[in-house]
Amino acid sequence: MAAARVVSIPLRTRFRGMTERELLVFEGPNGWSEWAAFPEYGDEEASLWLEAALEWGYGSLPATKRSQVKVNAILPAIKVEEIAKLLSKAGKFETVKIKVSESGQNLTDDISRIQEVKTLYPEAKIRLDANGGFDIPLALELIEKLSALGIKLEYFEQPVKTIAELAELRLEISKRGLETLIAADESARKSSDPLAVEIAGAADILVLKSAPLGGIARALEVAASSKLPIVASSAMQSSIGLGAELHFAASLDELVFDAGLGTLNLFAGDLVRNQLRPENGVLEVRREELNTSALEIFNAEDHRYDWWIARLERCGRLIGLEG
Numbered sequence: 001m002a003a004a005r006v007v008s009i010p011l012r013t014r015f016r017g018m019t020e021r022e023l024l025v026f027e028g029p030n031g032w033s034e035w036a037a038f039p040e041y042g043d044e045e046a047s048l049w050l051e052a053a054l055e056w057g058y059g060s061l062p063a064t065k066r067s068q069v070k071v072n073a074i075l076p077a078i079k080v081e082e083i084a085k086l087l088s089k090a091g092k093f094e095t096v097k098i099k100v101s102e103s104g105q106n107l108t109d110d111i112s113r114i115q116e117v118k119t120l121y122p123e124a125k126i127r128l129d130a131n132g133g134f135d136i137p138l139a140l141e142l143i144e145k146l147s148a149l150g151i152k153l154e155y156f157e158q159p160v161k162t163i164a165e166l167a168e169l170r171l172e173i174s175k176r177g178l179e180t181l182i183a184a185d186e187s188a189r190k191s192s193d194p195l196a197v198e199i200a201g202a203a204d205i206l207v208l209k210s211a212p213l214g215g216i217a218r219a220l221e222v223a224a225s226s227k228l229p230i231v232a233s234s235a236m237q238s239s240i241g242l243g244a245e246l247h248f249a250a251s252l253d254e255l256v257f258d259a260g261l262g263t264l265n266l267f268a269g270d271l272v273r274n275q276l277r278p279e280n281g282v283l284e285v286r287r288e289e290l291n292t293s294a295l296e297i298f299n300a301e302d303h304r305y306d307w308w309i310a311r312l313e314r315c316g317r318l319i320g321l322e323g
């Protein structure tokens with residue numbers, strides 16, 4: 001992979017503890033591609049992301065089935081008084097995903113944030129994402145409190161960490177006569193078998209991203225072999241990598257839920273001129289060319305470049321890549 005570059009793009013707000021997003025980008029015959037495995041990931045997991053990046057740069061890609069994809073807006077766990085401003089940047093949307101269970105915050109913070117969104121956008125569908133941050137009692141408490149407030153969720157994504165906990169939480173929800181749907185994200189992509197969630201009765205919905213699953217073709221196979229509805233989503237990629245997730249979303253047979261591709265408003269910069277930002281909640285399916293001056297603007301420090309290249313060599317060996 002000649003001429004790989006490493007960039008570090010600043011984020012508008014802290015997200016998953018990050019203030020910058022580091023990515024390795026390279027050009028293949030299909031166009032520019034991006035390896036976006038988060039730095040804390042081990043080589044095995046990062047290798048799947050590398051396979052996905054190679055597919056987007058070099059591989060044959062499935063045909064898309066639509067030219068537009070509806071997407072949700074995303075709200076990080078920010079202060080209530082900052083919500084209106086951040087969401088106004090997302091433009092029009094029908095669905096908003098609210099991050100909950102941020103460390104250093106409590107249920108009251110989550111509920112205030114959700115209520116503020118409900119006040120600002122009474123018609124919007126609300127989905128929550130805890131990234132596995134709650135235990136079962138806390139997740140139930142949040143669901144019950146929201147239900148008491150008359151706030152209905154579209155679904156609750158990864159409220160608890162493990163597949164066993166998800167399954168138990170679903171039982172508790174139905175025992176209590178609640179109707180909250182549970183979506184699996186981390187449990188569906190970190191497990192060696194993405195469909196283990198379904199077999200365990202641990203979710204009503206599967207959140208799928210092509211990068212962590214090793215590419216678009218593999219993600220489509222998972223979607224095809226699952227009976228659960230799919231939410232196509234992204235993993236904090238720039239417009240280069242987001243293009244692959246958009247291609248995946250556009251290649252699915254059916255899109256029941258708005259896709260989780262509205263993540264670019266969390267970025268303070270990008271690698272293309274015409275960003276893959278939704279307009280009125282809709283993304284046009286397309287692949288954008290890299291803006292080469294972005295490589296200079298966001299060029300990562302030398303020691304980070306060295307770190308990524310060493311990681312590339314290790315992960316390349318794991319997937320049988322030569323040189």
Ligand SMILES: [Mg+2]
Pocket residue numbers: 129131157158185186207
């Ligand atoms: Mg998630």
